[in-house]
Amino acid sequence: MSGSQPRHALHADSLVRVDERTLLREVLVKPGMCGHNALLVGQIGDWTWEAVSELCGLNVFQAADAEGSPTYLSFYYYQVLGDRAFHLRTPTFGDRLQVVSTCYGLGSESVLTLHRLSHAGRGLPPKVSVEELLNARIPECLYVQNVNRWIRRGVTGNKELYAAAPVGFQQAHLATPAPELSPRIAYDAARRxxxxxxxxxxxxxxxxxxxxxxxxxxxxxxxxxxxxxxxxxxxxxxxxxxxxxxxxxxxxxxxxxxxxxxxxxxxxxxxxxxxxxxxxxxxxxxxxxxxxxxxxxxxxxxxxxxxxxxxxxxxxxx
Amino acid sequence: MSGSQPRHALHADSLVRVDERTLLREVLVKPGMCGHNALLVGQIGDWTWEAVSELCGLNVFQAADAEGSPTYLSFYYYQVLGDRAFHLRTPTFGDRLQVVSTCYGLGSESVLTLHRLSHAGRGLPPKVSVEELLNARIPECLYVQNVNRWIRRGVTGNKELYAAAPVGFQQAHLATPAPELSPRIAYDAARRxxxxxxxxxxxxxxxxxxxxxxxxxxxxxxxxxxxxxxxxxxxxxxxxxxxxxxxxxxxxxxxxxxxxxxxxxxxxxxxxxxxxxxxxxxxxxxxxxxxxxxxxxxxxxxxxxxxxxxxxxxxxxx
Incomplete structure (x- = not known):
């Protein structure tokens, strides 16, 4: 066997930037991202952090405020919409998925990220929108919307968390969802x-x-x-x-x-x-x-x- | 912002084949692979499956026996060796790691995979061996050895598991650990x-x-x-x-x-x-x-x- 790739080689996961607010990836589903557990939810959350890093001008994984204190892109709202053919427990070892991820602006301390997961090879378009997610979902796809807020910890630990914009966070170039399509309606009601x-x-x-x-x-x-x-x-x-x-x-x-x-x-x-x-x-x-x-x-x-x-x-x- | 990569772009994770039995990767640590939990253990396990896929001639994520029944590269022995400076809970969000992975042959139904994790940028050599893991560990590295066995499920569910070699599994080109360095000594005693x-x-x-x-x-x-x-x-x-x-x-x-x-x-x-x-x-x-x-x-x-x-x-x- 030489140093060249053998015939069985797995397709490497790919990640490309479609436009200034959209990423497209193709991934192999591994045991650490599927099952009767929250591992897929965790994986999608990692993709949210990666999307914001790639599209909003900073390294989310090591963000800090102007004083140098660590800030975290905390999850505030997380919705997963599936159907009988594709829901959270559908992907299994060895499946290949197409994942489209788009960020929307929600002001200087928040960001909305949408994902659409589907089996690869269906030729689905490399874009997703709040309109599609709410009103025109494609069958056999899993739709996710994440609203994340920048926070930092207070001195008393996990109970005390504050809003905190990190250095370098850019969102002016992102589209803003129409008010009637914003997830704010859903989560404001839930909080109240x-x-x-x-x-x-x-x-x-x-x-x-x-x-x-x-x-x-x-x-x-x-x-x-x-x-x-x-x-x-x-x-x-x-x-x-x-x-x-x-x-x-x-x-x-x-x-x-x-x-x-x-x-x-x-x-x-x-x-x-x-x-x-x-x-x-x-x-x-x-x-x-x-x-x-x-x-x-x-x-x-x-x-x-x-x-x-x-x-x-x-x-x-x- | 144009379609070109912005200056903040994350270094993409990389994976290269060093030789016919060794892979080298550099990865960004994400929330889904660290913490006070078993997520890093799970991530390393995924790297084992990926190493065997790349180095042993088959797609481990979708392996099957000659009758077409699914076979799984099940974990049989898993050892993690760290030190005060690098142990299972050391890596956190945004760390960059170098990971070297090597497969050893253990016969037609098993395989031994070693990993060495360290912070990237230390210039450590892209190789690891059982000798290094057992007798010459480099400080501030996490060493892992995994022994995996091919199994399939019986008709009664999870209790009944059988040895099962999948189609395409190649291991003749791999080195075999010296008997006195084989993990077999440790796990045979544990089983008995x-x-x-x-x-x-x-x-x-x-x-x-x-x-x-x-x-x-x-x-x-x-x-x-x-x-x-x-x-x-x-x-x-x-x-x-x-x-x-x-x-x-x-x-x-x-x-x-x-x-x-x-x-x-x-x-x-x-x-x-x-x-x-x-x-x-x-x-x-x-x-x-x-x-x-x-x-x-x-x-x-x-x-x-x-x-x-x-x-x-x-x-x-x-």
Missing amino acids: RGAFASEAGERPAGEWTLPYEVDLARDLNGVGLLCFATYFSIADGALAKVWRLLGRSDRSFLDRLVVDTRLCFLGNAEPGTQLSVQLRRSVRGEAEAVERFDIQIIEEESQRMLAVVALTCDRRGE | RGAFASEAGERPAGEWTLPYEVDLARDLNGVGLLCFATYFSIADGALAKVWRLLGRSDRSFLDRLVVDTRLCFLGNAEPGTQLSVQLRRSVRGEAEAVERFDIQIIEEESQRMLAVVALTCDRRGE
Whole structure:
């Protein structure tokens, strides 16, 4: 065997800049970015940081404010929209995906990033927009919108976080979403009311409260904050327990079809903190075809709300 | 801004083939591959699969046997050797790493992969060997050895796994480690005796048994098996509980300095299975400078041993 590439060589992942606000990548799905866990959510979050780095003039992975204090591009709102053919648990080892990522401007301290994931080789256009995400989704694609805010930590640790614009952050060249298409409508309501807006025809169908303790061995990221992907794991873990309380099998939980996940991040927490996770179930449609879980993640002692979550399941054909 | 690369552009991750058994990469550390969790362990595992794909003639991510049944390059032995300056929790957002990966032959159904991680820019040579890993480690580097075996699933699910060589796996061109340097010595002992060999001067210092249930929302990989990185999380989670039982603070757990982690994977488990995690603590050296935890992960009902773990902590200067 010589130094030349052998015939079996994997296609390398590729990343190209389509225009001043769009990146296009083709990637091989690896075990570390798929499964019955939040690894794909984490991978997409990495792509958000990379998109902002490439498109907004600074290295997000090492950003700092004018005083030299580290600033983090924290996740504030994270929505994942899929369908029966492509949802969060669809990609598996060896799949090749096309990923289109676009940044929109949301002012000097925030940025909106959209991603569209699909199986590679479909010839889909290398662009995505809020209009497409909200009103014209292509079937068998996974759409994601992330709103990120620049923050820095206060002296008291993870509880105290401040807005902080880093040096070098450029967003004037980005388009701004039309007000009626902005994710602000969704997350402002979630913050004010502790729940995302409900849908017409929803009927309440149960409530539960479950304890959770911030896990020292799994929940913290590389700078000691509760990782954004952990919030998804906390919500999914509570949902798994409710699934059993509803008399359903573990297998049916693994096979659940979540077509819309929304998460608004309102606070962080110290390692070891006791949380309480409150779930409300509602259903709508014939034969309860749509099931929705509204979840609040709350710091037990202070009753601070750390996150508001909504998970919408498609139960047709179960 | 034009279509040309802006000045702030991140260095793209690079991957080159050094020779027929060695890969060299330079990577930016992203949130999805670091932290107080098993994400770096998972990332290194992905690099193992990629190294075997590039160096052994097949696409590991989609391997199959002669009948077309999927085969998986399962993790059998995973050792991580660090020092006070570079251990599993050292890399953080924005660090640039040099990673050298080399495959060794272990017969038609197994392969040994070594990795050496270090901060980029040190000018370290693009090669690593079992001799270096065992007898001549360079300071401030993280060394990893992975032994992987080809398996396929039986009809009864995750409990039943068989050896299975996939089509296209080439290993004749790889070097074979000298018998006295082979990891086989370590993992054969672990399998036979339920513990890795102990060190001279170790004194027993406590035993605990803790329950764990396989987590439907976090523990399974993209093909529904208990993920190899999950075993590290289970061991670390049990260790965190023992840390409190020893009267130590959560902060001191997060600051623990584990310089040698060994894990031998003996079995897999179904989602929802009850496990029991047994820990034995031993200490050696002046002022108990070295502390070691021997851990067994056992399926409660069958008493099947799923994994044998050893974690060695450096407590000097605490």
